[in-house]
Amino acid sequence: MTESLLSVRDPLLSVRDLRVSYQVGRNFVHAVDGASFDVPKGSITGLVGESGCGKTTIARALTRVMADNASISGGQILFDGKDLAKIPEREMNALRWRDIAFVPQSAMNSLDPVYTVEYQLGEVLRRRGGLDRRQARARCEELFEMVGIDPGRLTDYPHQFSGGMRQRVAIALALALNPKLIIADEPVTALDVIVQRQILDQLKELQERLGLSVILVTHDISVVAYICDRTVVMYAGKVAESGTMQATLTAPSHPYSMGLRNAFPDLQSAAAGILTPIEGAPPNLANPPAGCRFKQRCPFALDLCGAEPPVIEVAPGHPVLCHRAKESAALRIDAARTETWMASA
Ligand SMILES: Nc1ncnc2c1ncn2[C@@H]1O[C@H](COP(=O)(O)OP(=O)(O)OP(=O)(O)O)[C@@H](O)[C@H]1O
Numbered sequence: 001m002t003e004s005l006l007s008v009r010d011p012l013l014s015v016r017d018l019r020v021s022y023q024v025g026r027n028f029v030h031a032v033d034g035a036s037f038d039v040p041k042g043s044i045t046g047l048v049g050e051s052g053c054g055k056t057t058i059a060r061a062l063t064r065v066m067a068d069n070a071s072i073s074g075g076q077i078l079f080d081g082k083d084l085a086k087i088p089e090r091e092m093n094a095l096r097w098r099d100i101a102f103v104p105q106s107a108m109n110s111l112d113p114v115y116t117v118e119y120q121l122g123e124v125l126r127r128r129g130g131l132d133r134r135q136a137r138a139r140c141e142e143l144f145e146m147v148g149i150d151p152g153r154l155t156d157y158p159h160q161f162s163g164g165m166r167q168r169v170a171i172a173l174a175l176a177l178n179p180k181l182i183i184a185d186e187p188v189t190a191l192d193v194i195v196q197r198q199i200l201d202q203l204k205e206l207q208e209r210l211g212l213s214v215i216l217v218t219h220d221i222s223v224v225a226y227i228c229d230r231t232v233v234m235y236a237g238k239v240a241e242s243g244t245m246q247a248t249l250t251a252p253s254h255p256y257s258m259g260l261r262n263a264f265p266d267l268q269s270a271a272a273g274i275l276t277p278i279e280g281a282p283p284n285l286a287n288p289p290a291g292c293r294f295k296q297r298c299p300f301a302l303d304l305c306g307a308e309p310p311v312i313e314v315a316p317g318h319p320v321l322c323h324r325a326k327e328s329a330a331l332r333i334d335a336a337r338t339e340t341w342m343a344s345a
Contacts, residue, residue, distance in 0.1 A: 011038035012181060012213045013062070018075035018085070020054070020061045029286045031057040033237035034075070039181070039230075044207055044214040046224035046245070048260070049234035052282055055217045056105070058234075059183050061085075062215070063102045064092045079181070097128045101174035103184040107166035110173055111158040117169055118154035124176045143172040148202060164195035171203065178210070185217040200227045222264045225249050233257045236282045236293035243318035253320040253328035255298045258335035276338045292323065299340045300324055300331050 020032040032054045039045045047055050060066045062077055064084065077084035080099065084092060096102075104110050112120060118140050125136040141151040147168040158166055167187055174182050187203070188196040204227050207214050216228060224231050224245060231248040233240045233256065241254040252258045259278040280297040283289050292309045295301040304323050312325035324331060334340045
């Protein structure tokens with residue numbers, strides 16, 4: 001994807017043609033296969049797609065906290081004048097927590113069950129932030145207040161908190177050293193809808209108040225619609241479409257985004273409309289199909305989709321990886337009908 005197709009002015013983070021692979025025996029799974037997108041300053045960018053499309057792999061590559069068999073095999077991650085794909089580990093380590101913080105899929109993954117929450121927050125503040133014991137204590141209280149938990153509970157252990165509260169603690173931990181960017185991987189997935197909304201509202205409030213940038217990884221398009229300013233839709237290791245939330249979700253231009261929109265209820269309305277799943281499953285990334293990777297599931301696939309799709313800019317800053325992107329207005333009308341998706345099954 002060329003620079004001209006990604007017209008975010010002065011982004012905080014620019015991912016360019018990123019490739020991340022896992023080695024499994026003698027084979028490679030190309031989990032992220034040439035992804036490009038920008039994250040503007042002070043925005044919430046939703047990285048969305050079905051399970052297995054490469055979202056967590058991207059999120060972890062951005063922090064370089066990756067599985068042992070993973071490697072960045074190409075591309076750039078430009079942040080604050082540095083290419084995070086290439087800087088030495090020592091330099092990357094200095095950026096973690098201070099500039100980029102990660103909230104993992106389950107808060108229990110960032111919290112150690114055998115220590116109190118205050119001890120764990122304090123460790124980050126003292127070791128990484130250079131605060132003394134008293135300063136750390138005051139900051140812990142401040143952080144708990146920021147995420148809406150009574151500071152009296154700082155001496156509790158993680159298991160003494162509900163799932164939603166643990167997620168708030170994980171957010172407090174990420175905020176500890178005032179990072180510029182928070183990457184949150186499915187932060188509300190395991191929670192019920194009411195608690196989901198509370199956590200998302202809190203995240204949005206903090207993001208606005210602190211001028212943070214957030215990358216929110218989720219499989220749930222309704223979460224993106226609820227909280228995000230921008231969307232990066234991923235399918236089978238590639239970016240299908242990216243742009244403002246309004247442009248990509250109100251008027252999606254990639255058939256996959258159109259299908260995703262039909263498949264999730266609206267987080268803001270209690271009434272569930274008719275949900276239409278996208279039949280089938282994403283391809284195996286150890287051996288992806290040639291041409292468009294969505295073609296087997298796409299109701300609009302033509303013979304030409306057997307060839308590698310071009311990136312077409314349907315509007316400034318709204319690139320779409322589809323042969324038929326220019327016809328998207330007409331395709332959207334058909335995509336809104338359940339029968340369209342049943343016919344392709
Ligand atoms: N350690 C690993 N070794 C080999 N393959 C892996 C490994 N981790 C992930 N993969 C593969 O990489 C691809 C992308 O996985 P990834 O977890 O990034 O997707 P995802 O969109 O975040 O899905 P989920 O929401 O289920 O985590 C999948 O095909 C997955 O099977």
